[in-house]
Amino acid sequence: EVQLVESGGGLVQPGRSLKLSCAASGFTFSNYYMAWVRQAPKKGLEWVATISTSGSRTYYPDSVKGRFTISRDNAKSSLYLQMNSLKSEDTATYYCARLGTGKGYFDYWGQGVMVTVSS
């Protein structure tokens, strides 16, 4: 059974940093692109970052480019999101998600971890 378990969320002040982790199990982690998707309270979904199987290629939308860094450790079946210079608009539930073989759809999601950016 595919499982994705996020951790590392919490309350952080504007301008500070936070690192999220996602532990994967139930599939060969190194064979899949992975991503982070976020959802602000009572809002829609927003793609945040994608990483290739080896970790050599990463992709971000303009809203987080230069502030967020996605990485992975295939030996540990783990995905990470380093978030710097956090803003109040980064407040959201952050989901770790696996990209399906077509690389266009998110076929498995974690339960999500809440990040609140507030002074």
Added chain:
Amino acid sequence: DIQMTQSPSLLSASVGDRVTLSCKASQNIYKYLNWYQQKLGEAPKLLIYYTNSLQTGIPSRFSGSGSGTDYTLTISSLQPEDVATYFCQQYNSWFTFGSGTKLEIK
């Protein structure tokens, strides 16, 4: 950026009804369109990918169609467990989600 517009934002229907949800892209997305179901307090779940391919384990009452800029998700016979918010997502150019349609039982 490709914008995705879903309608209606709220839909109320009776058990057994045929329900249709709409999703419109701001430009041609060449069928690169997925649908997700999100129940209250849960993570999204993939229902349909590439417009009309049913994800493994999803009931056959769910189906998708469309082309160009206009896409639909159809539930052939609404069940109580289908109460949720439904999101469309394009991947013709990166990833963009619609704002969702909240489906409730009348």
